[in-house]
Amino acid sequence: MKPRRKGVKHPPAARFPKKKPSIEAIMAERDIVRATIAGIPLRDREDVEQTAVVAVWNAIRRGMFRPDPRDTPRVAIRKFMHGVAWRTAAHHINSAYTRRVVLTEQPLGLLRDLVGPDLEAQVAAREVLDAVASLPDWQREALLSVDSPESLVEYAKRRRMNPSTAASRLRIAREALALRLKRWRR
Template identity: 35%
Template sequence: MPTRRRTTTAVHDRSTPRRRSPSIAKHPALRIPVERILAERRWVAALVLSFGVSPRDREDVAQAAILAAWIAVEEGRYCPDASVDPRRALLGWLYGIVWRKVGHHRKRAWVRREIPVADPWSVRPEPPRDDELLLDARERLLAVRIAISWLPQRDQQMLARCAVGHGIRDIARALGMPSSTAVRQLHRARRKLRWLLRR
């Protein structure tokens, strides 16, 4: 079967950058415990400080970076090079996350600037953007998941069954305990969870 040869005389411009294919992780994803990330809180806080974030916002930006890192780990986006020291690889990865969070913070900072007006009572606050609402919801969900992971296994099972709509009798039957005991233990598990979320 005859084939057609390309007879183009076009010369590629070397100054034009080549289109790159979408970046694919060269290394497999690695799941690390949240404690590995939390252990670097002081380093993250120092990095946020070095980026010049205002004192009143430093803690918020640092927490947002830590939560974003944990979300990325949960979604399989932490792919370190196995040949690099584990802590060095983690810190390099966290550096990128902190850098992006600081950049996002600076872009949103204009919303918090005070603008004097003649009649303050006539000014209505702007509603939060959808992306901010989504980020807040994801961060709250992650905080709950982390807190639940610190509870004993029995408490986790009770809260999970309650969350999907099982009644006390169903929970008691599934866990092999009297209903009165299930009520007490569920109340205790909720109290522990509230305490962890307030920390």
């Protein structure tokens, strides 16, 4: 007997014999796939349904359909198709294409003439504005003083504080903003 390496796991033995239902039986039960993928956007539903049916057929051809003999053939194939459709829908929803797609009514050739900030810049700007809004008033005021036309010394004199204190508050506010942004982007 060979010694087993630590951490190596073997798949469990098949409990039931393989079955190969016909393609007609699979196509007759497509409604379970449609019901399972109901949360997918309409524009993608037909593609995901087709992918799930093909995945079911391929899994059956590979011998992965091993139904419980106590189930009727129709119930068994519906259970199997539900599981495959559920995994296909989850894969579609979590795919990078679905998460990052930006729909526009313009054809791709006209996107070159698009004027204005891109979507990523808008999202980043909104994150920064939300982070600035969540800071205490004195930190927000110190950060906004950088944008004013007056110098930091004039800003400090107008508020009757030492310029070193104003510089220290600005440094603390910048660090707090950087920390908030770092936490939100994780």
